[in-house]
Amino acid sequence: MSFWFWNGLKRGIQSTRYPRLPETTPGVTPGRPMATTFASAEEAAHAASGCPVGAITAAGREALIDLRTCIHCQRCRFGGSPPVEWVNDFEWTQLARTQTSFEPLNRSFQRSLHIMVVDAGDCGACLREIKQLNNPLYNIHRLGLFFTPTPRTADVLLVVGPVTENMRGPLEKTYHAMPQPKKVVAVGTCAITGGVFGRTFASAGGAGMVLPVDLEVPGDPPPPLAILHGLLVLTGRKSLQLSQTAAAS
Numbered sequence: 550m551s552f553w554f555w556n557g558l559k560r561g562i563q564s565t566r567y568p569r570l571p572e573t574t575p576g577v578t579p580g581r582p583m584a585t586t587f588a589s590a591e592e593a594a595h596a597a598s599g600c601p602v603g604a605i606t607a608a609g610r611e612a613l614i615d616l617r618t619c620i621h622c623q624r625c626r627f628g629g630s631p632p633v634e635w636v637n638d639f640e641w642t643q644l645a646r647t648q649t650s651f652e653p654l655n656r657s658f659q660r661s662l663h664i665m666v667v668d669a670g671d672c673g674a675c676l677r678e679i680k681q682l683n684n685p686l687y688n689i690h691r692l693g694l695f696f697t698p699t700p701r702t703a704d705v706l707l708v709v710g711p712v713t714e715n716m717r718g719p720l721e722k723t724y725h726a727m728p729q730p731k732k733v734v735a736v737g738t739c740a741i742t743g744g745v746f747g748r749t750f751a752s753a754g755g756a757g758m759v760l761p762v763d764l765e766v767p768g769d770p771p772p773p774l775a776i777l778h779g780l781l782v783l784t785g786r787k788s789l790q791l792s793q794t795a796a797a798s
């Protein structure tokens with residue numbers, strides 16, 4: 550019998566209490582690597598050299614993490630010797646690289662926010678995590694968050710995927726069809742920096758190369774609660790936990 554079945558019976562309800570209460574159920578997040586101080590500069594350099602996408606930078610004994618490029622392979626956690634530190638949180642939404650400040654939508658959106666999702670070349674992982682927000686565990690309708698199939702009624706654009714050349718035009722058309730005020734969130738490493746696809750003749754290298762992205766939700770893919778945190782930040786119900794500088798370290 551599944552853990553979630555017993556958990557539901559024990560708690561009496563299926564839906565998470567987040568954001569009213571912290572969500573600490575095992576398995577709701579893969580966590581993230583943290584900046585780590587090693588015993589020697591050699592150990593930090595070893596950790597940096599083991600990252601397949603160069604998301605770890607050694608600075609003396611420090612190993613700094615760039616969450617914008619991290620693909621969550623966890624090699625630095627289980628394959629490194631010694632490992633970098635790991636934290637099991639999910640409130641890691643950060644300001645987009647091109648922004649210097651963030652102003653949330655006004656309070657009227659706190660109980661009615663309509664979200665349009667554009668698959669701009671996604672592999673399916675980030676889309677699947679977004680889809681889970683509608684299941685009984687996350688149940689985002691209770692928070693006044695609704696998905697919409699049309700940009701005409703959308704307040705927020707969630708972009709997943711590195712933005713392939715074929716999707717650049719449709720993505721721009723979707724954005725321009727949305728009414729003001731509107732926000733754009735890049736969900737997942739591919740939508741933030743292009744991920745493992747990078748910037749090529751076939752890939753724009755992230756939504757920020759095409760649209761004015763406001764917020765980024767790192768992860769490959771980010772768990773549903775991390776995406777939910779980003780939506781709550783948009784409406785001012787949660788604050789940005791990581792500054793741009795801290796998130797890159």
Ligand code: SF4
Pocket residue numbers: 582599600601602603604605614618619620621622623624625626
């Ligand atoms: S989890 Fe992220 S930082 Fe660690 S090795 Fe993988 S890509 Fe690099």
